Amino acid sequence: MVLEIKDTNKNNIYVPELAKINRIQQISPTEKLFDIVFDNKEKQNNFSFEPGQFVELTVFGLGEAPFSIASNPANKEFFQLCIRDIGNVSGALHRMKEGSKIGIRGPFGNGYFPYDKMRNHNVLLIAGGLGLAPLMSLIKYILHYREDYKEIMIIYGAVNPESILFKNDIQYFSDRSDISICVSVDNPDDKWTGEIGVCTKLIPRVDFPAKDTYVVVCGPPVMYKFVIIELEEKHYSPEKIFLSLERRMECGVGKCNHCHIGDKLVCVDGPVFSLWEIKNLKEAI
């Protein structure tokens, strides 16, 4: 075996690139949306990612965690991460101010939403809770090239009205006539006039024919099982159903092994998989 050594710091796969939090928006009681710009202009200009890919974010002195990118890949000025205040790193991020420095590695993941194959097809997007974040990247991308796609429909489930993410974007999607969006909440308040209950029950209403429809799903682990049952009921092809999986990751580059499911590594083989790829992986869903 030939062991290659390239003797520069750049080749250390664990070195993050310095970046700045340019803007922070509180978009729900527990989620904030962060606009991130690399300090190095060249790096910012060259930073490109696919919808569904993720980055490893370092809060210096505290730790590193993986986050899916939530912004439009066509946006070259900054990228966005939608982060829930729930862990060590995400909690620290929520306490940070605009202008703070963080470290970024990535983008990572060879499995992403196949927007190329989706062209000339209907696209059904199903999101539960924070699962909307990775899908936003894809939604914005396909809206950017709207004429390349047939019908687009978003089904989004949230716990309650105030936990609905990306409210402005959702309003914008609702106002457009070339995309339909259906939001359902588990616990409505007095003002809520929309759908009530888990988003899974909206699936039977979708009338996209199986043969020219792609489905993408992202949500909490418990959601997948039920969504898949509904999708199979409608005979959507497992090769055309894509799911983004969450796992613990320490490295993002296929070394630390924490995201192993069967023979797959979520970080390098995913995080987006077709249902066909993971159907037989017992722990996947």
Place this chain on the structure above:
Amino acid sequence: MLYKVISRGVYNDFVKSLISDYELIGPKKKDKAVYDFVPIKDISELDTNYTKTTIPPAKKILFPSAEKLITYEINKTINIKSVIEGSQKVLFGINAWDINGMNFLDKFFTTDFVDENYVHRRKNLIVIGMDSEPTETNFSLSMGCEYAKDGFDLYLTELKDKYFIRVATAKGDEILSKYAETSNAKAEDFKEYNKYMDDYRLKFKLNVDIKNFYDNFELIYNDEEFWKRIAKNCYSCGSCNLVCPTCFCFNVKDDIELNLKDGNKIREWDSCMIPEYGLVAGGHNFRPDKENRLKQRYRCKLKTFLDKFGRYACVGCGRCIEACLAKINIAEDINSVKKEVSV
């Protein structure tokens, strides 16, 4: 590969020269039957007649239990420095299965993304292999790992009054020629070597039917009762991971000094057997059951990497069998599959 011999009388001087000119890591007796690979200052400390070492030598040198990956300094801006460590060392007396374990790690750390931290140490390591006696838990013959095809610079096999040496690299050739009087192996040397190897292989008493296990793995994968039975006594302590020459799982931690300015990213060995392994922020655990963790470990060792790299991620050293507090025995478990699937 070159095949050379040195006479037995030359051996001591050869090793002494290596000790004086290099940082040499070799086996030293620690306890009654336990040996450890440590820096050797004098030839009297070196004991190549070892049978078992708890911590695999190559793994702890190339992939230490804790290592700095980067350092940084937080001021007005943040300066990040990559840490690539590793001076030239000689690893002396490592046996065939541990070399094969290292060969696995070589492949692993250079696939997809190249891990420079590992590669730098590996490049600076001169490996001189020697045979050691298998313990009763060693099944490396069945795993095809009792013999090292590559991964070393020199491999010394002790014959009656000489050492038969396989010279695998130019570096190895240079060292050997510099410090010892050698001659090319002749027909009778090869014959004596082959006879030795036949006898050597007879010492491996424990056999496993690994092919059967591999062929039937998918069949028993969903047999929950089987895995529950095997993992019944598991304490989820991770001893098996710590002593394994091929285990590579790690955590990355940020560590900051009390001045809140100087920080490091450190990686530490992790264990796939402990409950926190699959735990994510928010409290969801993707692998909460010990039987699923053990199943995943066996899959990783005995299937995943045969499919990926064409080699098992288990060399059959048997360390995990000896280390297990619950007496979980991978060799027995491999063989039990045959019984399980027979009709």
